[in-house]
Amino acid sequence: MISSPARRHMQRALAAKAAASTAPDQLMDGTGIYEQMLLQLANDRGRLKQIQSGEGKAKLKADLLPAYDSYIAGVLEAGQGAADEVVTTVMLWNIDAGRYPEALHIAGYALRHQLAMPDRFERTTGCLVAEETAEAALVALRVGGDFDPAVLDQAIALTDDQDMPDQVRAKLLLARGRWVLKSANDDNPPTEQDLVIAVESLKRALTLDQACGGKKDLEHAERFLKKHTATQPTG
Incomplete structure (x- = not known):
């Protein structure tokens, strides 16, 4: 897991370099940092599959997501829109975990570059962002939870x-x-x-x-x- 500031800085720099050198019509596959993050994503999916509770999954995602922040920051800083399963998956996980500003920051990049969701998702990226955000806001209303209306505007x-x-x-x-x-x-x-x-x-x-x-x-x-x-x- 990325922990020290130096390692986080290196991860961000490597992600930015890989994203900047990968054209929009190409995949991030083959870049070392992307392969590393895909492996981490696979491991984390394995942990999530062991949990049946939706609430439990959301809590675990909240714990897992900071490990992806440096990579995401690097891609969003220098990326040209190459296909990136880590970016789209982490975007959705941020919504699930209630990290809405982070999710919509990633969504801006994903929608601007027309990134598609992984094949297992039936909805388009724009549809997923709209529906998952709306559902989170409506659930918060029903249970008396907190939700920033500015997230809906965005x-x-x-x-x-x-x-x-x-x-x-x-x-x-x-x-x-x-x-x-x-x-x-x-x-x-x-x-x-x-x-x-x-x-x-x-x-x-x-x-x-x-x-x-x-x-x-x-x-x-x-x-x-x-x-x-x-x-x-x-x-």
Whole structure:
């Protein structure tokens, strides 16, 4: 496992060099650092397969991921978009582990260079980023957990031009609208800007998928926006 600052620096430098010298239409296969990380990935997958609990897997991923950070930093710093299973897998593991800023930072690179997910995944990279982020936000809402709504804004911006089923994009927009309304009440109303975002997001979600479950949320958001507008000075 990479532990010392010197070893982390070397790993980042090797990853940057390998990524910079590998063209977008090539694989990272054959570079020493990539083979090393693939081996580590295989070993870590073996550990994950021994755990049945989804919660347990997420905790283990959180423990494993720092060992990949230097490699990922090097690739993102100098990479030209070569196919890289480590990058796409670590991106997903970061979502699973709740490391959303790290996941979306990697997603920006992956989507910009049109990196595909490994063959075992049926969804495109853009679809996976949108759906997994949305699902994490909705689960946090259901269980009263924490989630930074800015993560949803970033995921929406990153995947705006990505092709995906309408239901997936609707789920992401629904999550955004619901998080705006999460703490909304008469004593602590959202700002007008937040309410406008919520209304627009929920309307778009329902346009894409009328069965997304956002009708009552939209009514709620529109009532708050109407109250907010009515209380504003007319000049």
